[in-house]
Amino acid sequence: MTLFFRNCKVLPMTAAAGEPNCFDGYVGVEGRRIALVTADAAAAEAWRAAHAGAREIDGRGGILMPGLVNTHCHMAMTLQRSYADDMALMEWLNDHIWPFEARQTDDDIRVGALLGAAEMLLGGVTSVVDMYWSEAAVFDAVDRAGMRALLCASYLDTRLEAFESDLPALVEKCEGSSRIRAGLAPHAAYTCSAENLRRGMEACRRYGIPMTTHIAETLDEVRMIRERYGATPVEYLDSLGVLDGGLIAAHCVHLTDGDRRILRERGVHVAHCPTSNMKIASGVAPIERLRTEGVNCTVGTDGPSSNNDLDMWEEMRNASFLQKVTTMDPCAVPAYELLRMATVCGAAAIGHAGELGVVKEGALADLVLLSTQRPYYHPQHDVVANVAYCAKAADVDTVVVDGEVVVDGGRLSTVDLPSLYARAGAAVRRIAGEL
Amino acid sequence: MTLFFRNCKVLPMTAAAGEPNCFDGYVGVEGRRIALVTADAAAAEAWRAAHAGAREIDGRGGILMPGLVNTHCHMAMTLQRSYADDMALMEWLNDHIWPFEARQTDDDIRVGALLGAAEMLLGGVTSVVDMYWSEAAVFDAVDRAGMRALLCASYLDTRLEAFESDLPALVEKCEGSSRIRAGLAPHAAYTCSAENLRRGMEACRRYGIPMTTHIAETLDEVRMIRERYGATPVEYLDSLGVLDGGLIAAHCVHLTDGDRRILRERGVHVAHCPTSNMKIASGVAPIERLRTEGVNCTVGTDGPSSNNDLDMWEEMRNASFLQKVTTMDPCAVPAYELLRMATVCGAAAIGHAGELGVVKEGALADLVLLSTQRPYYHPQHDVVANVAYCAKAADVDTVVVDGEVVVDGGRLSTVDLPSLYARAGAAVRRIAGEL
Known part of the structure; x- marks a missing residue:
């Protein structure tokens, strides 16, 4: 899949300990890997133009970080x-x-x-x-x-x-x-x-x-x-x-x-x-x-x-x-x-040093886009502290694993949840009956 | 306001310590107070019929509890x-x-x-x-x-x-x-x-x-x-x-x-x-x-x-x-x-013993309806433990304070958030400039 994230704060986690970096930027994904990470609007536009079929994801000011x-x-x-x-x-x-x-x-x-x-x-x-x-x-x-x-x-x-x-x-x-x-x-x-x-x-x-x-x-x-x-x-x-x-x-x-x-x-x-x-x-x-x-x-x-x-x-x-x-x-x-x-x-x-857990060109494309629409992201003095001390699972808007979008607008695209819940309920009722 | 909640698990918090009670039930609100709490479908239907203008809120299997x-x-x-x-x-x-x-x-x-x-x-x-x-x-x-x-x-x-x-x-x-x-x-x-x-x-x-x-x-x-x-x-x-x-x-x-x-x-x-x-x-x-x-x-x-x-x-x-x-x-x-x-x-x-913090008839109507659509509510062995150990702020679907619905379908009806965030951002920028 080819993906193009724009209008994001990128938290790449590539900086050394104690020196966080975070910037307004763009991230592109081609196949399983991250192909573009930039704060340069012109470079981003050139990449997007060269990848005509890319799906564009508007981060709406959210935070894009490693999964x-x-x-x-x-x-x-x-x-x-x-x-x-x-x-x-x-x-x-x-x-x-x-x-x-x-x-x-x-x-x-x-x-x-x-x-x-x-x-x-x-x-x-x-x-x-x-x-x-x-x-x-x-x-x-x-x-x-x-x-x-x-x-x-x-x-x-x-x-x-x-x-x-x-x-x-x-x-x-x-x-x-x-x-x-x-x-x-x-x-x-x-x-x-x-x-x-x-x-x-x-x-x-x-x-x-x-x-x-x-x-x-x-x-x-x-x-x-x-x-x-x-x-x-x-x-x-x-x-x-x-x-x-x-x-x-x-x-x-x-x-x-x-x-x-x-x-x-x-x-x-x-x-x-x-x-x-x-x-x-x-x-x-x-x-x-x-x-x-x-x-x-x-x-x-x-x-x-x-x-x-x-x-x-x-x-x-x-x-x-x-x-x-x-x-x-x-x-x-x-x-x-x-x-x-x-x-x-x-x-x-897990044996993926430098190729997972970071947002950088060449790394595997495991990404999370956090929505910052909830009150606890405001005002924004410090994005790193906001994420570490306030971010919630429910803020997760988009998740990419191995280049594939698996959570899209907060919805899991790979599993039907109501039928899964029904199966889980049936399983525990059967087990309880046997105990 | 007159409200009628149906299709809820009611967690009234009225039971003594160590003896939780929770039941599939109905809750009615009239004015500032809770007017109906029942597990009896016929009694609920009679109340609803007698309150023709009541707004009906379908709990979709969610948990209704005190604010x-x-x-x-x-x-x-x-x-x-x-x-x-x-x-x-x-x-x-x-x-x-x-x-x-x-x-x-x-x-x-x-x-x-x-x-x-x-x-x-x-x-x-x-x-x-x-x-x-x-x-x-x-x-x-x-x-x-x-x-x-x-x-x-x-x-x-x-x-x-x-x-x-x-x-x-x-x-x-x-x-x-x-x-x-x-x-x-x-x-x-x-x-x-x-x-x-x-x-x-x-x-x-x-x-x-x-x-x-x-x-x-x-x-x-x-x-x-x-x-x-x-x-x-x-x-x-x-x-x-x-x-x-x-x-x-x-x-x-x-x-x-x-x-x-x-x-x-x-x-x-x-x-x-x-x-x-x-x-x-x-x-x-x-x-x-x-x-x-x-x-x-x-x-x-x-x-x-x-x-x-x-x-x-x-x-x-x-x-x-x-x-x-x-x-x-x-x-x-x-x-x-x-x-x-x-x-x-x-x-x-806060001086409201028995009239807040519980879902019972006569108490002030401060209520929270939690959606149980997220995976961590499943399977449901124990609703009390689910709420205590898994519930998240983002699960809050409906909030009633003093009989008024202030959060409706997860959205705050009393405050425009984007303009509030802009005002908060402007305030801290001004203060930072003075420091």
Whole structure:
């Protein structure tokens, strides 16, 4: 598709940390990539004239920026949204989440994942890292919705089907996709034996795919690993070699000084999920320290059963404000750095450094146009702070993924929502009937 | 106006704590009050037939609930939204906020307050407690926007004009209003002498109006009061009698066990402003303890220069999630209690217990209809948790204040937004030019 955006404030996220740039400008898209980024009206007009069939999109003074990257999600868990809130973790898992999950079919997972993809695209999230069972079914949903994703087949000691069925099926499906890549996701150090973690690393090498896992999410996990292995989760996983090769580590809430150093030295990407950490009372990750020490920190929503939505704008604000209040430093995670975490840094975590998470010529065309028609964008003293601290999912007017317009005037063009809601409702009624 | 809502899920907020009720039903409004709340289709049809001229509003399966009550705001500070973010408190105030404020005219305050009222109404906030200079100018904005408010004329030792000009003018204006009431707001114990606090109490008695003030917002404040008076801010204000008479106390972040007991015994209403407390790194108020000990805890956005918007839905989530993570208890401030804080408890704080913050026959007609068309309302396991943990300002379809429809199909009917944005932009450009 060929697209020409005019009448926009462009927030390209290409400037170095602490030096935001933003300008009134024009952006052109040809095929899968950004072909034009300019503030020069004459250059823009020349490009438009040379691309006669281009669809012209009037930004009406809105903000054009890179699509957001959600680096930790369990999309299909939309089916468990508000299914069991406000309870202790083990009661929540044992009595509610796990019995529900045990009754889910691949079709249910497909419906739940499509609901998650729809919500994320409508909210300006163009890339997601997902971790769940039956990722081959999640592939179908993401493919249909038109989203970019790194789908990671999950396993634990008591559920190893990923190796036999899910991962091979997922890898095969991904071969034909320009947007979707496969990955592997051992659940965590306390649910996967050393043998199964090694088996996972071996599979990653064989397929040439990345890995993600949960690390140091709760104090209970840290205690268990220390009792079993006499080490912190980070130290233990490092001793096995799991932290090498660009691991995406979700949570990283409870870390020692040594853990932070190891994460930095191994080049681990941290997926910070503040809303989930707050809501299920896991704790506060030391993101400001990690970030300033040089660890690549990114933002994830976690699954919608512990959030309860997939809103990256609220997630970003939690990522900043929770750090400010717990460090008692109002300068912690400032606005532009926060936006970098959700764009540039997220892109690096999923292996697309410099080609996603930025608006620049040659980069992949994953774009979001925010409408600034709501009162909280006015007056405009500082566009970066406006976006970081005020922007809402509902302001998303246009979303482009891989050069295709998937949200158009605030409407998702790839999925019929009312029929999807009906299917999701039917799925949860059937599951509830079986419980 | 006569209104008839059908095809709604009614969330009346009338049930006791911990026992939410929600039903498919009908609501009728006659004049300023709610005249019908029923789940009985025949009774609803009879009411509709008896009110032939009633405007019928199809809720399309949306959620009809009480309007939200924002118990602490400085509306006019929309003009300073994103004017100065991510900096230390005293630098922020001394070098940015105060010089900017010193150049504001009453017209600027009118424009800023109207922008704040527009944002709040569009987001389902029907009542606000405001504290600022020139509240008589804020009155004009709130009156025009069609909002309900308790407007509190602010003063401190170096700025006592409230007593001579603002308060008498405000009280006079409020005499003719069914929606707007006057109050008085000494800024804080560290900026108002004992003499000026007593003068404020005397003015409140004379006019028969309530009082609000900031209490124990920062550690610096607590230290200053202890050095000057050898007491905590709560103890000191209590010794003067300031806490009697239904005071609305904003923040209450840094409290001793004794402070919490005093607040409970005096019947003080706490306005919890978690986003501001997080963003400017004030600290975490002990809301779960206050609430469970019997203090009336409510929710406020604080001003938009420390938030940076007036979004009560995000504010609510911060009020719950910040308590969960800091107490390490996922059961803290559960969903229904959170909704009560922003409705029932807020209504009690502004002197409307039982007649605002609830949907029941005889209550004042301040209503919000939420559209549930967005993915995060699906599937629907639990409407209360959906609203508490997922609802967004942008879902607000219809808002009724004092029986009048002020937001209709998501559009504000009382204010022309584009011209308001132009006026706000012109105001801040003029002020910037003077700085």
